Amino acid sequence: MTTPPLTLYLAAPRGFCAGVDRAIKIVEMALEKWGAPVYVRHEIVHNKFVVDGLRDKGAVFVEELDECPPDRPVIFSAHGVPKAVPAEAAEREMVYVDATCPLVSKVHIEAARHHENGLQMVMIGHAGHPETVGTMGQLPEGEVLLVETPEDVAHLDVRDPEKLAFVTQTTLSLDDTAEIVAALKARFPAIVGPHKEDICYATTNRQEAVKAMAPDCDALLVVGAPNSSNSKRLVEVGARAGCRYAQLVQRAADIDWRALEGIRSIGLTAGASAPDVLIEEVIDAFRARYDVTVETVTTAEENVEFKVPRVLREPA
Numbered sequence: 001m002t003t004p005p006l007t008l009y010l011a012a013p014r015g016f017c018a019g020v021d022r023a024i025k026i027v028e029m030a031l032e033k034w035g036a037p038v039y040v041r042h043e044i045v046h047n048k049f050v051v052d053g054l055r056d057k058g059a060v061f062v063e064e065l066d067e068c069p070p071d072r073p074v075i076f077s078a079h080g081v082p083k084a085v086p087a088e089a090a091e092r093e094m095v096y097v098d099a100t101c102p103l104v105s106k107v108h109i110e111a112a113r114h115h116e117n118g119l120q121m122v123m124i125g126h127a128g129h130p131e132t133v134g135t136m137g138q139l140p141e142g143e144v145l146l147v148e149t150p151e152d153v154a155h156l157d158v159r160d161p162e163k164l165a166f167v168t169q170t171t172l173s174l175d176d177t178a179e180i181v182a183a184l185k186a187r188f189p190a191i192v193g194p195h196k197e198d199i200c201y202a203t204t205n206r207q208e209a210v211k212a213m214a215p216d217c218d219a220l221l222v223v224g225a226p227n228s229s230n231s232k233r234l235v236e237v238g239a240r241a242g243c244r245y246a247q248l249v250q251r252a253a254d255i256d257w258r259a260l261e262g263i264r265s266i267g268l269t270a271g272a273s274a275p276d277v278l279i280e281e282v283i284d285a286f287r288a289r290y291d292v293t294v295e296t297v298t299t300a301e302e303n304v305e306f307k308v309p310r311v312l313r314e315p316a
């Protein structure tokens with residue numbers, strides 16, 4: 001039986017970013033150093049496959065610190081945590097390791113600096129996402145105002161329009177964020193912000209790659225988790241860039257083959273927390289049904305690497 005031809009456009013860059021890679025290595029190092037169980041507050045990165053793999057090695061995932069026994073080490077996820085979390089761990093004399101991505105920590109530092117300079121903070125982010133919760137939690141309660149849409153800007157009730165600054169979640173849509181920033185600047189011309197927004201290199205590059213290939217694809221699949229902000233944004237970016245079918249899949253088993261009937265081309269990318277093995281699995285699933293020609297669409301080269309501590313130390 002002959003299989004139909006299919007061009008598979010593979011986005012580059014795609015998949016793991018430096019912050020995710022570092023966070024996973026930190027959990028593996030902790031397991032090596034202290035043995036199982038090692039506790040991890042929140043999914044270390046938003047990917048079930050990664051979390052299940054670490055769980056098999058002895059990591060225990062919890063949502064709150066009070067679920068961890070005081071005599072076992074605990075790791076804070078790549079998304080960052082409110083200041084109160086390490087403070088509580090220290091108070092309970094727990095051993096903890098912070099796997100917050102350095103690019104998220106950078107935003108925390110920015111927010112604290114603006115606050116020290118007497119500016120009220122506005123955060124552009126998604127309510128309830130752990131990164132937003134972590135960044136807002138760098139300052140005393142009520143000090144950070146959250147906006148999710150340009151419409152929210154109109155309802156902001158600020159202390160002094162001349163003393164305002166903004167930060168953003170690192171995994172937002174570039175285009176949506178630009179609209180919100182424009183609305184903020186229009187209403188509060190004195191507002192201070194980062195040079196660009198705080199959206200990280202990995203989010204930016206993955207979105208740009210999707211934008212470049214989406215118009216040529218009959219369909220687009222994004223390998224990623226339903227709770228992964230940057231993965232969901234890739235689906236939206238693909239749809240907005242002209243791809244009539246853009247879908248998030250966790251792995252090959254999630255592909256809706258009936259929805260793909262008749263396609264001649266498919267775009268494939270992966271969010272920053274999706275491992276290569278799942279992308280390979282999806283490619284193999286296409287090879288089983290189509291005569292696949294893979295074309296890589298490269299829009300940026302990435303060589304970012306974050307230092308993983310050589311030895312995990314107990315906090316003083």
Ligand code: SF4
Pocket residue numbers: 017018019020078101102103104170171200201202203230272
């Ligand atoms: S997506 Fe960006 S901010 Fe988040 S872990 Fe990766 S590099 Fe860090």
